[in-house]
Amino acid sequence: MSTLLEVRNLVKTYGEGEGEAETRVLKGLNLTLATGELSALLGPSGSGKSTLLSILGTLMQPTSGEHVMLGQDLTRAGDRDLTEFRNRHIGFVFQFHHLLPDFTALENVIFPAAVQAGRETAAARARGRELLVRVGLESRMDFLATKLSGGQKQRVAIARALMNQPELVLADEPTGNLDRASATQVMALIAEINQNEKTTFLISTHDEKIAETCRRRIRVADGKAE
């Protein structure tokens, strides 16, 4: 399998400003993800899972270390290049879905593509519809986000994350807010997309049962990954 991304010697320290208390969260973490992997990211609360996902998602700069994805050295990229890289190659799913409440399921899904293109295209609408069918929400496309159940909202969030055909989807506790049945369904959907499209997923979770459904388990402890 080919390497999708690699981080080497990743360090993240919060509170480096004068007079601030320093928290060293990542302490020389190394991690390689291959294309098509489905991995769970485990670790106690405060161990740095969200911090690592933010760095891998180029939403946050590490204090030091190397970060290469798709052969591009992201540690040395400027903000504009990072934004473009992120929009093109990385999708995000969060615990609290972050859907726009006054918009429909379909509008929420096509939002990232509309932002990238600067307008809403017919092709984007077509892909948005296709993705909502894929996640089993054909009959809910035109429902406002507020009218959907928790599991349905999370499926919309997954469809939205896939909109720009990213190579990597980072999910921060995607099932944390769901009951067991909905959580299992969401994980089954992720596994199916991973299998069919070879999209690489990295999913942080506290839940060992959820982690067991992933082929690889990565544990963050003492600022390192194992």
Ligand SMILES: Nc1ncnc2c1ncn2[C@@H]1O[C@H](COP(=O)(O)OP(=O)(O)OP(=O)(O)O)[C@@H](O)[C@H]1O
């Ligand atoms: N912006 C910030 N400024 C200062 N400290 C922070 C900041 N964000 C996170 N931290 C600290 O960094 C540590 C790691 O936080 P992080 O959210 O990455 O952990 P986590 O493993 O995702 O935790 P959880 O499982 O509870 O979500 C914590 O001690 C947290 O207090």
